Amino acid sequence: MDNIIETRWVTANQPIKRGKWKCNDYCDVENHHVHSWCTICLRRINHEERLNHNCRFGIGRGQIHPDMDPNHLYNDVFWEESFWAHDNVPTETDEYKQHQEHLQQITNINKRHISELNGEGTSRTPIIENQEKPHIGKRFKRY
Numbered sequence: 001m002d003n004i005i006e007t008r009w010v011t012a013n014q015p016i017k018r019g020k021w022k023c024n025d026y027c028d029v030e031n032h033h034v035h036s037w038c039t040i041c042l043r044r045i046n047h048e049e050r051l052n053h054n055c056r057f058g059i060g061r062g063q064i065h066p067d068m069d070p071n072h073l074y075n076d077v078f079w080e081e082s083f084w085a086h087d088n089v090p091t092e093t094d095e096y097k098q099h100q101e102h103l104q105q106i107t108n109i110n111k112r113h114i115s116e117l118n119g120e121g122t123s124r125t126p127i128i129e130n131q132e133k134p135h136i137g138k139r140f141k142r143y
């Protein structure tokens with residue numbers, strides 16, 4: 001993170017007036033303060049949003065991912081697996097079957113609900129009210 005974000009201190013009562021480091025209306029120019037700049041986004045980061053400033057760089061979906069440094073990887077297996085660990089696969093029980101039946105019932109209820117919202121497979125007719133406004137006429141008569 002330190003390679004991506006650059007910081008620059010601003011001296012009190014000497015605001016920076018131009019460039020990417022310039023002070024804005026929210027800077028405390030009477031005191032020393034820090035400006036931060038993201039080299040990926042090429043934009044200034046406010047003090048409150050230093051770590052989460054909606055950057056294009058990150059590990060989330062649609063973001064630019066950081067390069068992996070192979071010097072920091074440790075690929076040796078540090079645990080031991082017993083020989084019988086793969087042989088003890090549990091068999092299907094009645095509890096497992098009941099769980100699967102309940103899940104199937106829930107998915108059927110959800111499908112029926114969605115189809116009813118779409119107007120499929122229901123005998124209900126939607127209530128359509130008349131949208132016309134009644135004619136009021138003249139409220140005030142001339143003298």
